[in-house]
Amino acid sequence: MNxxxxxxxxxxxxxxxxxxxxxxxxxxxxxxxRAESMMRKHDIQYAELTAQTINKDDMVxxxxxxxxxxxxxxxxxxxxxxxxxxxxxxRNNEIKFCGTPEDTQVALLMFDxxxxxxxxxxxxFDGSRRDRNSFKMGVVFAILDRCREIKAxxxxxxxxxxxxxxxxxxxxxxxxKRFNLSYSAGRSYSVSQNAYNAGYAKGKKVSxxxxxxxxxxxxxx
Numbered sequence: 219m220n221x222x223x224x225x226x227x228x229x230x231x232x233x234x235x236x237x238x239x240x241x242x243x244x245x246x247x248x249x250x251x252r253a254e255s256m257m258r259k260h261d262i263q264y265a266e267l268t269a270q271t272i273n274k275d276d277m278v279x280x281x282x283x284x285x286x287x288x289x290x291x292x293x294x295x296x297x298x299x300x301x302x303x304x305x306x307x308x309r310n311n312e313i314k315f316c317g318t319p320e321d322t323q324v325a326l327l328m329f330d331x332x333x334x335x336x337x338x339x340x341x342x343f344d345g346s347r348r349d350r351n352s353f354k355m356g357v358v359f360a361i362l363d364r365c366r367e368i369k370a371x372x373x374x375x376x377x378x379x380x381x382x383x384x385x386x387x388x389x390x391x392x393x394x395k396r397f398n399l400s401y402s403a404g405r406s407y408s409v410s411q412n413a414y415n416a417g418y419a420k421g422k423k424v425s426x427x428x429x430x431x432x433x434x435x436x437x438x439x
Contacts, residue, residue: 225260226270229253269388272318274396279307279314280322282329287311289407290358294336297358298329300365301426303386305393316393332361332424339420345413352409356417361424368426 232253236246284291295306295313302325304317315325340354373386393399 223270225256229256230270232256269385272385272388272392274392276318277316277393277396278319278322279309279316279397280319280326282313282315282326284313284329284333285311289405290336290354291333293358293362294332295329297332297362297365298325300362300369301325301328303389305390305397305399307397307399316397316399317389321389335424336361336421339417339424343413343416345410349410349413352411352413353417353420355407355409356414356419357421357424358417360418360421361426364422364424364426 232249236250236253282295284295292306292308292313295315298304299306299315302315302317302321304315304321304325307314307316313329315322315329317325336354336357339357340350343350343353345353
C-alpha cells in the first residue's frame with residue numbers, strides 16, 4: 219500500500235468512526251475534525267475516497283421499459299447517461315442503464331423526461347413524415363451535444379479538484395467490467411436539413427436542469 223493509499227485509508231476510518239452509532243458525540247466530533255483536517259491538508263476530495271471503496275459488484279442494471287428500436291430513443295439514452303455517470307445498454311430488446319443504484323435511478327428519470335419532451339416538440343412540428351423525423355433527430359442531437367458538453371465540463375472540474383483517482387473513470391471501468399459492455403461506431407443519418415435545423419434549434423432550448431418531476435416514474439428511495 220503506497221503512502222497515498224494509506225492516507226485515504228486513514229481518512230476513511232476516521233469518517234467511519236464519526237458515523238458509527240457506537241461512538242459517543244465527543245469521539246465522533248474529534249474523528250470528523252481530524253478527517254476534515256487531513257482532507258484539507260492533503261487535498262483529498264470525497265470523490266477520491268469513494269473511488270477507493272466502490273467495486274463492480276456495486277453496479278446494477280436498471281430497466282427503462284423502453285423497447286423501441288429507434289435511433290432517436292437510443293441517442294437520448296446516451297444523453298441521459300452523460301449526465302448521470304451511467305452507461306446505456308440494450309439487452310433482451312430493452313434499454314437499460316448500468317451504474318450505481320443511485321446514478322441509474324437519476325438516469326431513468328432524466329431519460330423519461332428527455333423522451334417526453336422530444337415527443338411533445340415533434341408533435342407540434344408540421345410537415346411530412348420525413349420532415350417530422352428529421353426535426354426529431356435535430357432535437358435529439360442538440361440535446362446530445364449539450365449533454366456531452368456538460369459531461370466534459372463536470373469531468374474537467376472534478377479532475378482539477380481531485381489529485382487521485384477520478385471517480386467518473388472508475389465508475390465507467392467498473393460498469394464495463396461488470397456487464398461486459400462494448401459499443402460500435404454510430405451510424406449516419408439522411409435528413410431533411412431545414413427540418414433538422416429547426417429541431418436542433420428547439421433542442422438547444424430544452425432544460426437540462428434535472429427537470430424530472432413530471433415524468434411517470436417515481437424516484438426509488
